[in-house]
Amino acid sequence: MSRPTVNDIAREAGVSLATVDRVMNARPGVREKTARRVNEAIERLGYVRDVAAANLARRRAYRLAFVLPDSRTAFMTALRTAIEHAAAVAAHDRTRAEILTVPAFDSTAYARLLDGLPQEGFDGVALMAPETPQVRDAIRRLGEAGLAVVAFVSDQPQAARDRFVGIDNIAAGRTAGMLLGRFVRRADAIVLVVAGSMMSRDHMERRLGFDRVVLERFPGFRVLPSLEGRDDSESLARLLSAALDAQPRIDAVYSLGAGQRGLIETLRRRDPQRRLTVVAHELTPATRGALEDGTIDAVITQDVGHMARSALRVLRAKIDAMPIDPGQEQIRIEILLRENLPPPG
């Protein structure tokens, strides 16, 4: 005997199909007593609505938006590709997801775009945006308009988002710090921190976590003031080169993300014997190559494919008011060495 259907419920509850339908879809005009009988029958038979059939009948289509900054770092490119891929797969599942792009730090533009989404028929939004009052208010309005909202990659802890899909960047920074600290042999190591841009919350949090762990666990380390390459490989290469000249005894480099290409090229040139211990963020073609040839010792990363799929699943679940599987939606802070690098592609 297979799963019970609405018909079984109707029979079991001693009511008609129409009544079962009214109860199940919260339509008006059912006495409380009758509704209870139906719900009891559902309980008793262990009925679970066949979501596939329901969606078929409803002709339901989920219309979702990924709202991303227009930044074009390797990480953002990989993220976009992952989202497009996940969206193509989800298209087989009545889900249409589009990427919308906004000037990177323009909160007003974000707010304007978000405010327009309800009228355009979107049911849910995955949002990667700076944490500002304007964005926060726009998120609240989205929620009031009935859209599901997840903060994506970068959290909005103060805002009315339904969930955060991404990693804890403080913990990621701690992880990087611990790894770097244990990889470096000497107790009085000099460490250089390289940042894309400190304007982004992620990088600030990583830095924070890193500093804390160094302070707690490697108090003998000297951490130099951080280099800011403004997400740009060329300027980063120049800055790094200058820093290595100024302080030749640098033992380790921690790269918070963005501009990795310039960093790696400079390291290859300046440190061919790989005396330096290097920990970087984000798996990109550049960091993969550097991991393979030993220029970088470890990469801390987050699986962009997983994040894209997770955002889609979470949004759909929120739209349907269904529970999510926390284990499946937990994005890991991955540590990659050359030895556990997943195959490319």
Added chain:
Amino acid sequence: MSRPTVNDIAREAGVSLATVDRVMNARPGVREKTARRVNEAIERLGYVRDVAAANLARRRAYRLAFVLPDSRTAFMTALRTAIEHAAAVAAHDRTRAEILTVPAFDSTAYARLLDGLPQEGFDGVALMAPETPQVRDAIRRLGEAGLAVVAFVSDQPQAARDRFVGIDNIAAGRTAGMLLGRFVRRADAIVLVVAGSMMSRDHMERRLGFDRVVLERFPGFRVLPSLEGRDDSESLARLLSAALDAQPRIDAVYSLGAGQRGLIETLRRRDPQRRLTVVAHELTPATRGALEDGTIDAVITQDVGHMARSALRVLRAKIDAMPIDPGQEQIRIEILLRENLPPPG
């Protein structure tokens, strides 16, 4: 304009619905020329069959089996729980998955069980079994009977499995070796390897990878003959205690998996200052606690939840002859430090 349906295909191809249906479901009685016209129409409109609707109409139900050894290590317990959870979720999706248990190293019992599956109406099997000729032949017969077969956790590279869901244990061993080697401060470290049982392929492969990396990268290390606790915490505790007495200068311990509880308790007692560098496999309540309190420095693990879900997805895809998303099905060799430990549960 939403997705094209079979009706659109029929119209576009200038044939009737019945013919489209015959083509799509490979039913006989269609001239090749006509079939081609239909397929062209499918191409042109970018039609993709609505699998949900198709399954509904077919009343298709996937009946899947997880065939596991009766071993009751913490890892196997976690794995079973993860499978049960994934199966409960998949039940909402016309998929019934059951766990079948076989005496751990009894190839004959495995073969007998596997041979019975086709008659019992199973469509696919995820199999964790020793790699023996008997099992290999049984897998071939399953394939011939039309079942999808994935090797689960432990690969069957010589057998006709459709895929392997699990990690490369040689790489996992290499990862552990690299991590341990870099965490230990001295170049002439003495390393103790602790195994549950060397009978299992996984543990042998990890050992192999570990040894190779130590040989290549840390040639000064001395690796002691390995301790075998036969997957049993108590006997492992005794052995370890004896080994630490015999060689007090041990610097590091590598635990291949199984019997971790005894290991950890002994370490807590014998090494309260955490002088030892310890790398272990599998995230379990015991290793989690040990990571948190610093008894263990790193854990190499594989996400059991991911593996269970992946096996289900892969089996369904194989049964439907649909493509899979390699990125999503890639099981990671995860490195966990205290800093990037995911929340429990």
Added chain:
DNA sequence: CTCGAAATGAGGGGCGTACCTCAGAAAATC
């Protein structure tokens, strides 16, 4: 050209659910 076989069209019933209408029954109101 004829005949039989093969190919195709037309149509129905069904999968489990949603959503609608209308008539009739039960309950609440006075």
Added chain:
DNA sequence: GATTTTCTGAGGTACGCCCCTCATTTCGAG
């Protein structure tokens, strides 16, 4: 008890696809 209001039942149509039957057309062989 009559009347209004609220509930409930019966039944239909639809979603996109599967699978079956039967009549009709087309094709190829002789």
